[in-house]
Amino acid sequence: MVKRYPVYLDLSRRTVLVVGGGNVASRKVPALLESGAIVTVVSPSLTPDLLELARSGRIRWVRRRYIAGDERRFSLVLALTEHPDVNTGISARSNGFVNQATPSAGNPVALPFVQDHSPLLVSVGSEPPDPLLVRETGEFLGMKLREAGIPEYAREHALLRQILLDSGWARPDIRKVLETFSLEWALRSAGREDRLVQYRERLGEIVYRKLEDSLFTP
Numbered sequence: 297m298v299k300r301y302p303v304y305l306d307l308s309r310r311t312v313l314v315v316g317g318g319n320v321a322s323r324k325v326p327a328l329l330e331s332g333a334i335v336t337v338v339s340p341s342l343t344p345d346l347l348e349l350a351r352s353g354r355i356r357w358v359r360r361r362y363i364a365g366d367e368r369r370f371s372l373v374l375a376l377t378e379h380p381d382v383n384t385g386i387s388a389r390s391n392g393f394v395n396q397a398t399p400s401a402g403n404p405v406a407l408p409f410v411q412d413h414s415p416l417l418v419s420v421g422s423e424p425p426d427p428l429l430v431r432e433t434g435e436f437l438g439m440k441l442r443e444a445g446i447p448e449y450a451r452e453h454a455l456l457r458q459i460l461l462d463s464g465w466a467r468p469d470i471r472k473v474l475e476t477f478s479l480e481w482a483l484r485s486a487g488r489e490d491r492l493v494q495y496r497e498r499l500g501e502i503v504y505r506k507l508e509d510s511l512f513t514p
């Protein structure tokens with residue numbers, strides 16, 4: 297079995313074609329819009345949610361069935377009709393990547409389960425694809441991350457990193473600080489504050505001094 301290649305796409309200002317305007321499209325289109333995509337839906341009908349998006353101009357609706365060639369010039373195509381032959385036909389004709397909603401061994405793009413714990417994105421996929429398994433596993437992981445306070449840790453981590461980048465620090469120094477920060481966090485959450493002092497001395501003394509200098513010197 298060929299292993300899949302996981303990827304995060306920046307879809308801002310990219311054109312995305314969605315063929316079929318049913319329940320699956322209703323679930324996937326909002327995430328595409330949040331990613332900044334310019335979405336066109338080709339479908340004879342739309343769900344009420346999609347109709348609302350079309351009326352308010354957030355998606356373009358082409359009110360007809362798919363015609364061979366529609367997929368040309370789009371960065372990404374989602375083939376979400378209830379007809380497996382229509383969906384696989386779109387994949388076969390496209391030069392790019394097509395996500396198919398209907399069961400198919402050769403689905404070129406499988407969308408993962410996603411939970412937003414900004415700045416962390418928890419995503420889970422499986423090979424072969426198994427939507428219920430990835431959903432269960434993703435929800436379990438999300439719960440464990442919240443229990444362990446990882447999203448808060450991640451926000452502090454990201455903030456510290458940004459401050460150091462903005463202060464013009466070199467990457468190797470930033471790495472040292474962040475490693476020390478993560479170690480501190482691990483020790484604190486393991487209730488080992490006693491070890492913190494030692495570790496700060498061993499790993500962070502110089503880096504901390506430099507950090508204080510750059511943050512507190514006018």
Ligand SMILES: C[C@@]1(CC(=O)O)c2cc3[nH]c(cc4nc(cc5[nH]c(cc(n2)[C@H]1CCC(=O)O)[C@@](C)(CC(=O)O)[C@@H]5CCC(=O)O)C(CC(=O)O)=C4CCC(=O)O)c(CCC(=O)O)c3CC(=O)O
Binds near residue numbers: 395399407409426
């Ligand atoms: C291959 C893949 C292709 C793709 O769509 O990208 C695919 C395919 C199929 N899904 C089916 C069913 C359902 N899928 C969901 C939900 C999700 N499905 C997602 C991914 C994927 N689904 C890709 C695999 C990823 C992987 O496993 O690695 C998630 C993770 C992401 C997303 O789609 O946004 C999203 C999580 C929801 C969340 O975020 O909560 C629900 C609803 C639910 O779980 O509540 C149902 C039950 C609906 C019902 O029962 O009606 C069927 C059977 C259809 C049939 O039998 O006709 C097929 C076809 C098949 O299995 O071949």
Ligand SMILES: NC(=O)C1=CN([C@@H]2O[C@H](COP(=O)(O)OP(=O)(O)OC[C@H]3O[C@@H](n4cnc5c(N)ncnc54)[C@H](O)[C@@H]3O)[C@@H](O)[C@H]2O)C=CC1
Binds near residue numbers: 319362377
């Ligand atoms: N990937 C996933 O997460 C899931 C996949 N599925 C699969 O996806 C398929 C679609 O599911 P739903 O969205 O619930 O179905 P649905 O019946 O709600 O929507 C299908 C849409 O496709 C449109 N359509 C049909 N033929 C078309 C054509 N030739 N050109 C353009 N548009 C066309 C219909 O007008 C309708 O808007 C299901 O048949 C099922 O096999 C189902 C549940 C979840």
